[in-house]
Amino acid sequence: MSVSQPVASDHQLARLLQIGMVLEEVVEARAHQHYRSVSADLDTEIEALLEHAAEESADHRDRLAALIDDLDAERIAFEQIEPLVADHYDRDRDTDGVLYDQLCNEETAYKFYDDLIAAIEASSATFGIDREHLVETLSAIREEEADGAEEVTRLMEARE
Numbered sequence: 001m002s003v004s005q006p007v008a009s010d011h012q013l014a015r016l017l018q019i020g021m022v023l024e025e026v027v028e029a030r031a032h033q034h035y036r037s038v039s040a041d042l043d044t045e046i047e048a049l050l051e052h053a054a055e056e057s058a059d060h061r062d063r064l065a066a067l068i069d070d071l072d073a074e075r076i077a078f079e080q081i082e083p084l085v086a087d088h089y090d091r092d093r094d095t096d097g098v099l100y101d102q103l104c105n106e107e108t109a110y111k112f113y114d115d116l117i118a119a120i121e122a123s124s125a126t127f128g129i130d131r132e133h134l135v136e137t138l139s140a141i142r143e144e145e146a147d148g149a150e151e152v153t154r155l156m157e158a159r160e
Contacts (some may be wrong), residue, residue, distance in 0.1 A: 003016060003112065003115035003116045003118075003119045004115065004119070005119060005122075006119055006120075006122040006123035006124070006125070007116075007119045007120050007123045007125060007127075008123065008125050009125060010071050010073075010127055010128045010129075011073075013071065013120070013127055013129075013134075014068055014071045014073035014074075016116055016119075017064050017067050017068050017071070017073075018068060018073070018074075018075070019112070020060075020064050020112060020113070020116065020141075021061050021064045021065060021068070021075065023108070023109055023112055024057045024058075024060045024061040024064065024109070025057070025061060026105075027053065027057040027105045027106075027109060028053075028054045028057035028058055028061065030101065030102075030105060031050045031051075031053040031054040031057065031102070031105075032050075032054050034050055034098045034101065034102070035047065035050045035051065035054070045155055046098065046099065046155060049102065049151060049152065049155060050098070050102070052148075053102060053105070053106075053148060056144055056148065060109075060141050060144070063137055063140075063141060064141075067129060067134060067137060070128070070129045071127075071128055071129055072128075096156075096159070099152055099155055099156050099159070100156075102148075102152050103149060103152040103153065103156065106145050106146075106148040106149035106152055107145075107149050109141075109145040109148075110142055110145035110146050110149060113138050113139075113141055113142035113145060114142055116138060117135060117138050117139060117142065120134065120135060120138070121135065
């Protein structure tokens with residue numbers, strides 16, 4: 001399934017929103033994991049950044065879940081994703097690595113939402129959900145991801 005083509009159906013839209021939820025779940029789990037693994041070595045700004053990233057991802061996940069519910073589609077529980085993240089990603093105890101990882105997470109999420117919005121806007125399909133509400137919700141999430149990437153970049157530049 002690709003976001004490079006217009007979204008053609010409710011089923012495809014639901015699947016793409018589910019991918020967004022999984023992306024947010026991974027970001028949230030990674031932020032929690034980084035916080036737990038390097039918390040003794042973190043300065044308060046990075047600690048706050050990770051805490052905010054986890055909270056923001058949880059909020060994004062909830063907003064995406066509401067959109068998925070409006071489409072009467074299935075969701076994937078966060079509890080199913082978090083252990084997979086722990087099993088498949090190494091914990092980076094280096095603070096610069098934590099920041100770089102967080103920047104990649106924010107940029108990946110931003111790009112996903114940017115592409116998803118473009119695919120929805122390019123579509124002529126009628127969805128079982130209000131298109132304007134859908135695009136507004138995804139645009140707000142995309143902007144929060146852009147703000148997150150800017151914040152991480154600012155912290156990285158301050159550390160140089």
